[in-house]
Amino acid sequence: MSRVLYSLCGADSSVRFSPHCWKVILALKHKGLAFEEQPVGFTEIPTLEDGFSKTVPILKDGDKLIADSFAIAIYLEQTYPDRPSLFKGEGGLAMARFVEAWSQSTLHPAVTRIAVKHIHDMLAPVDQAYFRESREARLGATLEEVATGREAEISGFSEKCTPLRNMLKFQPFIGGSEPLFSDYIVFGAFQWAALTGNTGLLDPNDPVSNWFERCLEFSEKG
Structure with missing residues (x-):
């Protein structure tokens, strides 16, 4: 197939x-x-x-x-129930829904404000026109106006990661001893920032940075 x-x-x-x-x-x-x-x-x-x-x-x-x-x-x-589980049961599915809501309401708006102009600049011209029109309508401001708050958003980004950082004191992944779909949800937000030229949002020794590196290693397999 x-x-x-x-x-x-x-x-x-x-x-x-x-x-x-x-x-x-x-x-x-x-x-x-x-x-x-x-x-x-x-x-x-x-x-x-x-x-x-x-x-x-x-x-x-x-x-x-x-x-x-x-x-x-x-x-x-x-x-594919015979393959490794993404949720490990109903509780893991419920956890993933919560993590999705947190990521979408906290991390995604922050990354949008940090990266939106960078994203525009890396697109093909036809996509730039679409992206500018659609995002400016959604954000209620020009991309350049949104970008003026970029540094302040970067300064506050670490604090937004506090729940994740505190949890990682007890386990290496959101899923526990190994990553689950909840990890991949949050990884997506961090990878989005990294691949649009916005690295260094967190201290390299931050537990969240270490978690991201572990997820990145997994993403590069295969």
């Missing part, structure tokens, strides 16, 4: 920065499932699979299409 993951890229197709796509990449690796990644720009998404979804990631698993990173993770868990 062929398996294709449509993911987001900039003008350089090797730079795939979407946090949601990274969640799925690590979920597929966690399950030990082979896949081909097909990177696309923002304006190509509506042409994929007869307009199946307005956003990526989109996973094509044989003749099955699934969009949305969390929905894909649940699909993988249900379709």
